[in-house]
Amino acid sequence: VDGDGKRSRPTAAVVARTAQVSRVAVSRAFNPDASIRPEKRAHILRVAQQLNYTPDMAARSMATGRSHLVALIVPDLSSPWEAQEVDAMTAALQDAGFATLVFRTRDDFSFDEKLLTYMKGFNPDSVISYAENVRPGHLARGVTRAVPVYVCYPEADPGTTADGGYLFDRLDVRMRAAFEAAIARMQAAGARRFALLSGKAASLATAARAQLVRSLLAARGLPPPDEIAGDYSYDTAARAVLAYVRAGGRADAIVSANDVGACGAVDALRHGLGLRVPQDVQVLGFDDIRMAHWQSYDLTTLQIDVAERTAALMRLVRRRLDEPAAGPLTETIAARLVVRGTA
Amino acid sequence: VDGDGKRSRPTAAVVARTAQVSRVAVSRAFNPDASIRPEKRAHILRVAQQLNYTPDMAARSMATGRSHLVALIVPDLSSPWEAQEVDAMTAALQDAGFATLVFRTRDDFSFDEKLLTYMKGFNPDSVISYAENVRPGHLARGVTRAVPVYVCYPEADPGTTADGGYLFDRLDVRMRAAFEAAIARMQAAGARRFALLSGKAASLATAARAQLVRSLLAARGLPPPDEIAGDYSYDTAARAVLAYVRAGGRADAIVSANDVGACGAVDALRHGLGLRVPQDVQVLGFDDIRMAHWQSYDLTTLQIDVAERTAALMRLVRRRLDEPAAGPLTETIAARLVVRGTA
Numbered sequence: 001v002d003g004d005g006k007r008s009r010p011t012a013a014v015v016a017r018t019a020q021v022s023r024v025a026v027s028r029a030f031n032p033d034a035s036i037r038p039e040k041r042a043h044i045l046r047v048a049q050q051l052n053y054t055p056d057m058a059a060r061s062m063a064t065g066r067s068h069l070v071a072l073i074v075p076d077l078s079s080p081w082e083a084q085e086v087d088a089m090t091a092a093l094q095d096a097g098f099a100t101l102v103f104r105t106r107d108d109f110s111f112d113e114k115l116l117t118y119m120k121g122f123n124p125d126s127v128i129s130y131a132e133n134v135r136p137g138h139l140a141r142g143v144t145r146a147v148p149v150y151v152c153y154p155e156a157d158p159g160t161t162a163d164g165g166y167l168f169d170r171l172d173v174r175m176r177a178a179f180e181a182a183i184a185r186m187q188a189a190g191a192r193r194f195a196l197l198s199g200k201a202a203s204l205a206t207a208a209r210a211q212l213v214r215s216l217l218a219a220r221g222l223p224p225p226d227e228i229a230g231d232y233s234y235d236t237a238a239r240a241v242l243a244y245v246r247a248g249g250r251a252d253a254i255v256s257a258n259d260v261g262a263c264g265a266v267d268a269l270r271h272g273l274g275l276r277v278p279q280d281v282q283v284l285g286f287d288d289i290r291m292a293h294w295q296s297y298d299l300t301t302l303q304i305d306v307a308e309r310t311a312a313l314m315r316l317v318r319r320r321l322d323e324p325a326a327g328p329l330t331e332t333i334a335a336r337l338v339v340r341g342t343a
Numbered sequence: 344v345d346g347d348g349k350r351s352r353p354t355a356a357v358v359a360r361t362a363q364v365s366r367v368a369v370s371r372a373f374n375p376d377a378s379i380r381p382e383k384r385a386h387i388l389r390v391a392q393q394l395n396y397t398p399d400m401a402a403r404s405m406a407t408g409r410s411h412l413v414a415l416i417v418p419d420l421s422s423p424w425e426a427q428e429v430d431a432m433t434a435a436l437q438d439a440g441f442a443t444l445v446f447r448t449r450d451d452f453s454f455d456e457k458l459l460t461y462m463k464g465f466n467p468d469s470v471i472s473y474a475e476n477v478r479p480g481h482l483a484r485g486v487t488r489a490v491p492v493y494v495c496y497p498e499a500d501p502g503t504t505a506d507g508g509y510l511f512d513r514l515d516v517r518m519r520a521a522f523e524a525a526i527a528r529m530q531a532a533g534a535r536r537f538a539l540l541s542g543k544a545a546s547l548a549t550a551a552r553a554q555l556v557r558s559l560l561a562a563r564g565l566p567p568p569d570e571i572a573g574d575y576s577y578d579t580a581a582r583a584v585l586a587y588v589r590a591g592g593r594a595d596a597i598v599s600a601n602d603v604g605a606c607g608a609v610d611a612l613r614h615g616l617g618l619r620v621p622q623d624v625q626v627l628g629f630d631d632i633r634m635a636h637w638q639s640y641d642l643t644t645l646q647i648d649v650a651e652r653t654a655a656l657m658r659l660v661r662r663r664l665d666e667p668a669a670g671p672l673t674e675t676i677a678a679r680l681v682v683r684g685t686a
Contacts, residue, residue, distance in 0.1 A: 030460075045460060068461075069444075077433060078633070083426030090420060090447045094458070099465055100445045101412075104433045115437070117373075117388060118411075122442055234637055267638040290421070294577055295610040296639035 012053070019047040070317060071101040071124040071146075073115075073134055079232065080260060080289040082130060088310040089128070096314065098125065105134060119143060126317045136166040147324075149316050153208035169316050169329040171309070178302045178335040179212050186253045186282050186343050187220060195226040195244065195251035197237055197261050206257045209286065213255050226251050230261045237264030242272045252281055253343070259285035259292045262299055266342060282343040286335075298341035308333050355396070362390040413660060414444040414467040414489075416458075416477055422575065423603060423632040425473065431653040432471070439657065441468065448477060462486060469660045479509040490667075492659050499551035512659045512672040514652070521645045521678040522555050529596045529625050529686050530563060538569040538587065538594035540580055540604050549600045552629065556598050569594050573604045580607030585615045595624055596686070602628035602635045605642055609685060625686040629678075641684035651676050 012026045019026070021044060028036040029044035070093050074082050090100040101124060103115050116134075119127065120143055127139060128149045139148040148168045155176045183194075194217055199206035217225060228244045230237045237256065241264065244251075256262035262285035269275040269283070277283055278300075285292055285301035292299040312331040319329050355369045362369070364387060371379040372387035413436050417425050433443040444467060446458050459477075462470065463486055470482060471492045482491040492512045498519045526537075537560055542549035560568060571587045573580045580599065584607065587594075599605035605628030612618040612626070620626055621643075628635055628644035635642040655674040662672050 049460060069465075077430035078423075078427040080421075080423060080426070083423070083430075084421040086445075087420035087426075087447065090445050094447060094461075097461070099461055102429075102433050102443045102445055104430065104437055117392065118437075118440070118442055122412075234633065238638070263637060263639075271638045290577065291634060294606060295581070295614045296606075 015044065015048050015051055015053045018051060019044050066321075067123045067125055068098050069101050069122055069124045070098045071103055071119055071122070071127045071143075073103045073105060073119075073127065073129045075105045075130070077102065077104060080291060081258065081287040084289065084306055085130065085309070088306045089313060092310050092314050093317075096318075098317075116143075125321060128313060128317075136168040139168070140166045145324075147320050149313065149320075151205075153205065156208035156211040167328060169320055170331075171312055171316065172330055172332040173304065174332060174334040175209065175302065176212055176216075178337050179209075179216055181337045182255075182284050182300070182302060182343065183213070183216050183220065185337070185339070186284065187222070189278070189282060189343070191253035191282055193223060193226070193251045194253045194255060195228050195249065197228045197230045197241065197254055197256040197265055199230060199232040199257035199261065201229070201231075203232075203257070209255075209257050225255070228254070230257065230264075232258050232261055234260050234264040234267075237261035238268040238272065239264075241265045241268040245269075245273055245275075253284070254281060255284045257286060259287045259289045259299060259301055262286075262301065262342070263291060263297050266297055266299070278342050284343045288338055292338075293340065300340045300343035301338050302335045303338045304333065304335055358387065358391050358394055358396045361394060362387050409664075410466045410468055411441050412444050412465055412467045413441045414446055414462055414465070414470045414486075416446045416448060416462075416470065416472045418448045418473070420445065420447060423634060424601065424630040427632065427649050428473065428652070431649045432656060435653050435657050436660075439661075441660075459486075468664060471656060471660075479511040482511070483509045488667075490663050492656065492663075494548075496548065496551035499554040510671060512663055513674075514655055514659065515673055515675040516647065517675060517677040518552065518645065519555055519559075521680050522552075522559055524680045525598075525627050525643070525645060525686065526556070526559050526563065528680070528682070529627065530565065532621070532625060532686070534596035534625055536566060536569070536594045537596045537598060538571050538592065540571045540573045540584065540597055540599040540608055542573060542575040542600035542604065544572070544574075546575075546600070552598075552600050568598070571597070573600065573607075575601050575604055577603050577607040577610075580604035581611040581615065582607075584608045584611040588612075588616055588618075596627070597624060598627045600629060602630045602632045602642060602644055605629075605644065605685070606634060606640050609640055609642070621685050627686045631681055635681075636683065643683045643686035644681050645678040646681045647676065647678055 012023055016023045016026045025036065025040065026044055029041045072086055072089060074086060077083060077086060086102065093100050101122060103119060116138065124143065124146050126149065127143050127146045129139065130151065136148055136150065150168050150170050152170045152172050153175065154172045155174055196210050196213060198210060214224060226249055228240045230240055254265050256265055262283050265283050266277050269277050269281050275281055285299045288301050288303035291297060292301050312333050316329055316331055355366055359366045359369045368379065368383065369387055372384045415429055415432060417429060420426060420429060429445065436443050444465060446462060459481065467486065467489050469492065470486050470489045472482065473494065479491055479493065490510055490512055492514060495513045495515050496518065497515045498517055539553050539556055541553060557567060569592055571583045573583055597608050599608055605626050608626050609620050612620050612624050618624055628642045631644050631646035634640060635644050655676050659672055659674055
C-alpha cells in the first residue's frame with residue numbers, strides 16, 4: 001500500500017510546472033519559515049492540493065533533520081486550564097507550520113520511560129513540558145535534538161531549575177505582585193486568618209504558590225496559613241474544605257492553588273456549610289479558566305493570560321530553532337489579579 | 344547536528360548484545376503490536392534507555408509504511424467535553440504505542456486546506472474526525488492511507504453519512520432511548536412547553552439532537568419546541584435564554600445541545616431572571632462533562648460514557664489497521680440519562 005501510494009504521488013517538479021513557478025518556490029511554500037509572498041504560497045498550495053501533492057514529512061525529516069513536530073507533555077489534558085493552554089498552543093503551532101504531538105504523563109506523576117522512548121523516535125523539533133515531574137535530565141535522555149521548555153517560578157524557587165546543569169529553556173511566571181494585590185485586598189475586606197488549599201502534593205506550581213503566600217502573609221504581620229490538602233480537583237477540594245470547617249477550621253479567606261479547587265471550595269462553603277461567600281469566607285482562585293466567570297462562581301482569581309503565555313512559548317520555540325547552540329533562553333510573563341465576586 | 348546525532352546512536356545489534364537477546368526480540372520490544380513477554384520487553388527497553396538507543400520513527404515509517412501516529416481533528420480543544428475526549432483518547436493511544444497528533448480546525452468551521460496538506464505529510468495511521476465539517480471527501484484527499492473515523496447519529500440521520508461514497512469508518516451514537524426517558528421524565532414533572540437551546544448552527548450533532556427531540560415531542564402530543572439559538576458556549580446560552588424569556592418565551596423545559604450551554608441557561612434563569620430551576624423551568628444538558636456534577640449546577644443530562652466511547656474508537660483504529668482493505672467498519676454506543684437536580 002505504501003509503495004503504491006509513493007509511486008502515484010506527483011513530484012515537486014510537476015507542481016512547479018503546473019503552478020508556473022520555480023522548484024525553489026514550491027519548496028518555500030511548504031516551509032513555514034521560508035520567506036514567500038502569502039498570495040504566491042496560497043497559489044502553490046492550491047495547485048499542490050489539486051494535484052494531490054504533498055511533501056512526505058518522514059522523508060523530509062530525514063533529509064533536513066527537522067520533523068515539524070512539537071511535543072507537549074501534559075499530566076491531564078481534561079483539566080480546564082490545561083485544555084485551554086493546549087488548545088491555544090495547538091492553534092499557534094499549526095499557524096506556524098508545526099503539528100502538535102500530545103503526550104500524557106501517568107496520573108501518579110511517575111516517570112514514564114516508554115513515553116520518552118517514543119518521543120525520541122518522533123524526533124520533535126521542540127518539547128514543551130507542562131508536566132513538572134519530567135525533569136530536564138530525563139528529557140535530555142529522551143530527546144536528542146530538542147531543547148526542552150519548562151515553566152518556572154523564579155520568585156519562589158521551589159526547585160524547578162535544579163537538575164544537574166542540563167540545558168533547557170524557560171518560561172518564567174511571576175506571581176508575587178498579583179498575590180500581593182490579592183492578599184492586600186482580602187485583608188482590607190476583613191480577612192485575618194488565611195488557609196491554603198493546595199494542588200497535588202508533588203506539584204512545584206503548588207509549592208511555589210504556597211511559599212509566596214506564606215511569605216506575603218508574614219510580611220503583613222498575619223499568622224501563617226492553615227493548610228487544606230487538595231489535588232487540583234473539584235471533588236477533593238469540596239470534601240477537604242467541608243472536613244476542615246467541620247473540624248473547627250476558622251479561616252475567613254481561602255487561597256486555592258487553582259480555579260477548579262476554588263469552585264469546589266465555594267460550593268462546599270455555600271451548599272455544604274450554609275456559609276456566605278465572600279461575606280463569611282473569601283475565596284481566591286488561580287488560572288482564570290472559563291468557568292471562573294460563570295455566574296454561579298464569579299470567582300476572584302489570578303489570571304495567566306493564555307494568549308500572552310502562548311506568544312511567549314512560541315517565541316522560545318522559534319528562538320531555539322533559529323539558534324540551536326544558544327545558551328538557556330528565557331521569557332517572562334506575569335499573573336494579574338482579576339477581581340470578581342468571591343474576594 | 345542531525346548527522347552527529349545519527350552517528351552517535353547505537354544500533355539495535357548493540358542493544359541485543361547488551362541485553363543478551365536476539366535482534367528480533369529488540370524489534371518486537373519496540374513494536375506494541377508484537378507478542379513478547381512483558382518482563383522481557385521491560386528489560387530490553389531498560390537496556391535501550393541506558394544505551395540511549397531508540398528506533399527512529401521517521402526511518403521506521405518509511406520502511407514499514409506505519410507512522411504510529413493517529414491524528415485527531417478537533418474544532419475546539421478547550422471545550423470541556425472535547426478536552427475530556429482527547430485526554431482519554433491520548434491516554435489510550437499512548438498505551439497502544441501510538442502518538443497523538445492534534446489538529447485544530449478553524450473557529451468558523453471553514454475547510455482548512457493547509458491542515459490537510461500537513462496531515463497528509465505526516466502520513467497518520469488513522470484519522471479521527473470530531474470536526475463534522477471536514478467531510479470524508481475532503482479527508483480522502485488529505486490522507487492517502489488512513490481511513491477516517493466519523494461520529495454519526497443514525498437515528499436522526501442529519502446527513503453525516505452522505506458524502507459521495509468515500510470510504511470511512513463510523514462510531515454510531517444512539518440517543519433516542521435516552522432522550523425518550525428524559526422527555527418522559529420532564530413531562531411527568533409537569534413540563535408542557537419545551538424549548539431547544541441549539542449548538543453551532545452548522546453542527547450536525549445539534550441538528551441530530553433537535554430532530555430527535557422534535558419527533559419525540561410530537562409522538563407524545565406535545566407542541567413543537569421553541570428555538571433558542573446558542574453556539575455551545577456559556578455566554579451565548581446565558582444571553583439567549585435571557586433574551587428569550589424577556590421577549591415573552593414561556594418554556595417550562597429547556598433541552599440544551601450541550602452541558603456548557605445548559606449551565607449558561609441555569610445561571611440566566613436563576614441569577615438573571617430570578618426563576619427557580621427545576622421548579623419553574625427544568626433544564627436538560629448533554630455530554631455529562633465534569634462540571635455537570637458541580638453542586639452549583641447539579642445538572643440532569645444525557646451522558647456519553649468517555650471510557651466506552653474511547654474503547655469503541657480504539658477498536659475501530661485497530662480493526663482498520665488489521666484489515667486495511669475491509670469495507671466500512673461500525674461500532675455503536677448509546678447515550679444514557681443521568682438524573683440530577685435540574686430535571
